[in-house]
Amino acid sequence: MIIWLIGLWCVLEGPVGQIQGRVVGLPADPKELTAQLKDTAFSAPISQSGEFSIKDIHPGTYQLQIRQNNVVRLSRVVTVVANQTLSLDLDLRAAANYLETVQVHAVSRTDQSLVHAPAAVTVLQGEDLYLGESAGQLPNLLGHLPGVDISQTGTFDFNVNARGLNTLLNRRVVVLVDGRNTAVTQLGNQEWFALGLAPDDINRIEFVRGPSSALYGANAFNGVLDIRTKSATELAGGTAQFGVGENNLATARLSWGQALSDRFALAVRLSTFQSDQWEQSRTAQDPVEYAGLRPEALALNRTTTNRAGQSILLDTDVKSWAASLRLDYQATQDLQFSLEAGTSETENFVGVADIGRGHIGKVERPFYRVSADYRALHASYWRTERNTPEDEYFLASGGQLWEQSYDQQFELTYQHDFSDVWQAVIGGSAHWQDLDTSKPGDPTRRQSSISQPVDSHQEALFGQIRYQPNAAWQLVLADRFDQSTLHDSEHSPKVAINWTPQANQSVRLTYNRAFQSPSFPDFFLYAPAGVLDLTPLEAALEAATGVPLPTDFGLTPVVALGNESLRVEQIETWELGYRGMVWGSWVLDCNVYRSEAEDFVTELLPGVNPNVPSYQLPAGIPEPLAQAILGALAQALGPYYPALALDENGRPQIVLSYTNAGAATLTGFEFQLTGFLSPQWQVEWMGTYLDFDRSDALIEANAPEWTLGAGSTYQAEHWQANLKGTYRDGFYSAAGIYAGPVPSYFGLDGSFRYQMGQHWDLRLSGTNLLDRDHYAQFGGAVIGRMTQLSANYSW
Structure with missing residues (x-):
C-alpha cells in the first residue's frame, strides 16, 4: 500500500528550481569531478573553471555532494526554492570551511552541516575508517573518539558505549547499519563479528553521543551509532582482499558494485575470516588468568564434560563468513528503491556476559532490508534473525542455551520545509519481536532461558521542528511517544538551542531524556x-x-x-557544547554535560x-x-x-x-582538537573526564575517570599512514558475577596503506602495537596485539 501511494505521488509535479555553483580549490587533475544531489539522479559535471549547473530540481532540502571518481570531496545541505536559482561558492580545500561542508544525518534524521548539528557528534570517513581494518574488529576505529567507551572483553567481543554506565552486554547505544538495528533480540547486545563489514564497504559513520530517544526510541540511552555502507554506484567496481595476521588470522573479502543500466545497480559483498582467540580456559585445573576470577565448570580447547555427562570439545578457533546482495533501482529522478538481503555464520565465538562467559558453537544472522525514497518521504522495512543450531554453553555453570528469534520493523518518515525559517520531520514505526529459546527440533519446546516463548511489539510516533529565524539562531524541539507490550508508554522530549555567531562557529545548549528497556531475560527469565x-x-x-x-x-x-513488573531505566541530560574553527586551521569540539539516571535494573x-x-x-x-x-x-x-x-x-x-533501584549523577567533559596542518597532514588531541556519583553501592560507572589521546594522519600521493594513542585511567569494574580493579593502560593503534599502481595496494593495520597485555573490563580476556597485513586488488 505504501509503495503504491509513493508511486501515485510520483505523478504530481510542481514548479522547479535550479542550482548554479562555482568550485575553488580544484585538484591538479579535475577530471571526473561532478556535482550531485545525494540519493537522486540530479547531477552535473564541473568544468575546468569550476562551474556547474543543475536544473529542474523539485523544491526541498538536499545534500549536495562534490564527487571525483565516486569519492565525496565535499558535502553541503542546500534548500531549493521553486522558480528560483540558488547560487553557491564552494571550496575544496580541507580546512577552508570544514564545519560547513561536513554533513551529518543521524542527529536530526535530516542532512545538516556539522556546525549546525544540535548534538555532540563525530563523523568518520575516508582514512579514519582503516583503524578498523582487522577482520571482525570494526569497533576498534571508535576507541579514539572523545566520550566513547570501547570495552574489548575478548578477541572479537566488544561493547560500544558513551559516557559511562558500561556493562558486559551493552545496550545503551542504538547501532544502525543502513537504518537496520543489528542488536541481538534476546539480550539487546551487538555481535560485531557477524556484520561482515570492512572499511572499503563503509561510506561514513556518525556517532551521536548523549540521550537520543527523542528520534530513536528505546535503548538510545547514551547515543546512536549510524553506519552507512556504500551503494552499488559508490562501489563502482570491485575490490578483492586477502590478508593474514597474528593469532593465526586469515581473511578474504570481495566487494563489487556496478550500474547494470541507467536505472539498476547491483552490489555483492562476500567475506570470511578464521582466527584463534585470546580467551583462556578458567577451570580449577588451569592457571589463573588474573587475580579475582572465579573458576568455571567447563574447559576450553580440551575435552570437558557437560551436565549430561557427555564429553564435549569447546574449540576457540573462530570461523566466520558473511554475504549480502543489494539492488538499487532509480525509478525516476525523485523515486528510488533499495533492496538488500544477507546472512552470516560464525562458529566457536567466546564472549562475556553478566552471568559469566559463553561459548557459541554456531550462530546464524540472516537479514533483509527494503527502502523507498520519494523526495522528502522515506519508507523502510527490515528484519534481522538469530539462530543457534548448535549448543551454546555457559562456561561458569555448564548450562546450555539456544535461540531462534527475529526483530522486524516498518518505519515511515517525512521531512517538510515550510519556509526558510521552519522545518519539520515527522515519522512513525511499528516493531515486532519473537523469541524462542528451545533446542532446535525439540517437540516439547522446553525453553532454555525464559519461562515460555515470547512475542512483543512496539509502536512509536515522533517529530521534530526546527525554527531558524536568522542565520545565527536555531531552536529545535522534538519528542517521541513509544508504547510497548513490555513496559509502560514513554515519551522522550528534546530541546536544543544553537547559536552560530559567525561562519564555522557554534554554541549549543541541549536537554534530552531517554530510556532503556529491560531485556527479555530481565522480564521473563x-x-x-x-x-x-x-x-x-x-x-x-x-x-x-x-x-x-x-x-x-x-x-x-x-x-x-524475571520480573514482568520492571520499569525502564531513565536518563536526563543537560549539555553545553562548542564547535568551531580556531587559529585559522584548527577545529575545536568540546562539550560539558550533567546526567541524572535512575531505575537501574539490578542483579539477581x-x-x-x-x-x-x-x-x-x-x-x-x-x-x-x-x-x-x-x-x-x-x-x-x-x-x-x-x-x-x-x-x-x-x-x-x-x-x-530483578528489580529497579538506585540513581546516579554523571558529570563529564569532552574535547577534540583537530589541526589541518596541510592538505596532506592532520593531527588531533582528545580528552574525556567523567565524574560519577551514585546513591546505591551496587551501581558502578565501569569507565575511567580520565581518557586522553593523540593521533596523526598523513596522506601522500601513493601512501597514507594513521597513528593514534590512547591512555585510560584505571577504575573499579562490577557487572554481574565479576567485580574487581581494571588497571590503567596506554594503547597505540595504526594503519598504513601503499598504492602500487592502478589496481594493487598493500595495507598494514594493528591495535595495541606495543603488545601491552591488559583487560578492559573485569572478567574479560587479556587483550594482546592484533595486526593484519593484506593485499588488495581493485578494478
Whole structure:
C-alpha cells in the first residue's frame, strides 16, 4: 500500500528550481569531478573553471555532494526554492570551511552541516575508517573518539558505549547499519563479528553521543551509532582482499558494485575470516588468568564434560563468513528503491556476559532490508534473525542455551520545509519481536532461558521542528511517544538551542531524556539454579517440638526468575557544547554535560519480585510454633531468607529476581582538537573526564575517570599512514558475577596503506602495537596485539 501511494505521488509535479555553483580549490587533475544531489539522479559535471549547473530540481532540502571518481570531496545541505536559482561558492580545500561542508544525518534524521548539528557528534570517513581494518574488529576505529567507551572483553567481543554506565552486554547505544538495528533480540547486545563489514564497504559513520530517544526510541540511552555502507554506484567496481595476521588470522573479502543500466545497480559483498582467540580456559585445573576470577565448570580447547555427562570439545578457533546482495533501482529522478538481503555464520565465538562467559558453537544472522525514497518521504522495512543450531554453553555453570528469534520493523518518515525559517520531520514505526529459546527440533519446546516463548511489539510516533529565524539562531524541539507490550508508554522530549555567531562557529545548549528497556531475560527469565536441602532443618524442628510438621521443606528448588513488573531505566541530560574553527586551521569540539539516571535494573536479588507470593506457613500451626519455625528459617537462610517463596502449587522455593533501584549523577567533559596542518597532514588531541556519583553501592560507572589521546594522519600521493594513542585511567569494574580493579593502560593503534599502481595496494593495520597485555573490563580476556597485513586488488 505504501509503495503504491509513493508511486501515485510520483505523478504530481510542481514548479522547479535550479542550482548554479562555482568550485575553488580544484585538484591538479579535475577530471571526473561532478556535482550531485545525494540519493537522486540530479547531477552535473564541473568544468575546468569550476562551474556547474543543475536544473529542474523539485523544491526541498538536499545534500549536495562534490564527487571525483565516486569519492565525496565535499558535502553541503542546500534548500531549493521553486522558480528560483540558488547560487553557491564552494571550496575544496580541507580546512577552508570544514564545519560547513561536513554533513551529518543521524542527529536530526535530516542532512545538516556539522556546525549546525544540535548534538555532540563525530563523523568518520575516508582514512579514519582503516583503524578498523582487522577482520571482525570494526569497533576498534571508535576507541579514539572523545566520550566513547570501547570495552574489548575478548578477541572479537566488544561493547560500544558513551559516557559511562558500561556493562558486559551493552545496550545503551542504538547501532544502525543502513537504518537496520543489528542488536541481538534476546539480550539487546551487538555481535560485531557477524556484520561482515570492512572499511572499503563503509561510506561514513556518525556517532551521536548523549540521550537520543527523542528520534530513536528505546535503548538510545547514551547515543546512536549510524553506519552507512556504500551503494552499488559508490562501489563502482570491485575490490578483492586477502590478508593474514597474528593469532593465526586469515581473511578474504570481495566487494563489487556496478550500474547494470541507467536505472539498476547491483552490489555483492562476500567475506570470511578464521582466527584463534585470546580467551583462556578458567577451570580449577588451569592457571589463573588474573587475580579475582572465579573458576568455571567447563574447559576450553580440551575435552570437558557437560551436565549430561557427555564429553564435549569447546574449540576457540573462530570461523566466520558473511554475504549480502543489494539492488538499487532509480525509478525516476525523485523515486528510488533499495533492496538488500544477507546472512552470516560464525562458529566457536567466546564472549562475556553478566552471568559469566559463553561459548557459541554456531550462530546464524540472516537479514533483509527494503527502502523507498520519494523526495522528502522515506519508507523502510527490515528484519534481522538469530539462530543457534548448535549448543551454546555457559562456561561458569555448564548450562546450555539456544535461540531462534527475529526483530522486524516498518518505519515511515517525512521531512517538510515550510519556509526558510521552519522545518519539520515527522515519522512513525511499528516493531515486532519473537523469541524462542528451545533446542532446535525439540517437540516439547522446553525453553532454555525464559519461562515460555515470547512475542512483543512496539509502536512509536515522533517529530521534530526546527525554527531558524536568522542565520545565527536555531531552536529545535522534538519528542517521541513509544508504547510497548513490555513496559509502560514513554515519551522522550528534546530541546536544543544553537547559536552560530559567525561562519564555522557554534554554541549549543541541549536537554534530552531517554530510556532503556529491560531485556527479555530481565522480564521473563526462568533458570533453575540448584536445590537447597532443608530436610535437616525440618527434622530438627520436629525433634524439638515432638510433633510432625506440614512444612514440606525437603529439597527446596532455587530458581532465578524475571520480573514482568520492571520499569525502564531513565536518563536526563543537560549539555553545553562548542564547535568551531580556531587559529585559522584548527577545529575545536568540546562539550560539558550533567546526567541524572535512575531505575537501574539490578542483579539477581532475594525477595524483590512482587509477582511471586512470599512464603507462608500452612494453616493450622499455632502462633508460637509458627514464630519458632520462621525464626529457624531466617537463621538458616541468612540474607536469602527474603527469597523464600511459594510456587504455583503452594510448595516452598527460593526465588532470586530483578528489580529497579538506585540513581546516579554523571558529570563529564569532552574535547577534540583537530589541526589541518596541510592538505596532506592532520593531527588531533582528545580528552574525556567523567565524574560519577551514585546513591546505591551496587551501581558502578565501569569507565575511567580520565581518557586522553593523540593521533596523526598523513596522506601522500601513493601512501597514507594513521597513528593514534590512547591512555585510560584505571577504575573499579562490577557487572554481574565479576567485580574487581581494571588497571590503567596506554594503547597505540595504526594503519598504513601503499598504492602500487592502478589496481594493487598493500595495507598494514594493528591495535595495541606495543603488545601491552591488559583487560578492559573485569572478567574479560587479556587483550594482546592484533595486526593484519593484506593485499588488495581493485578494478
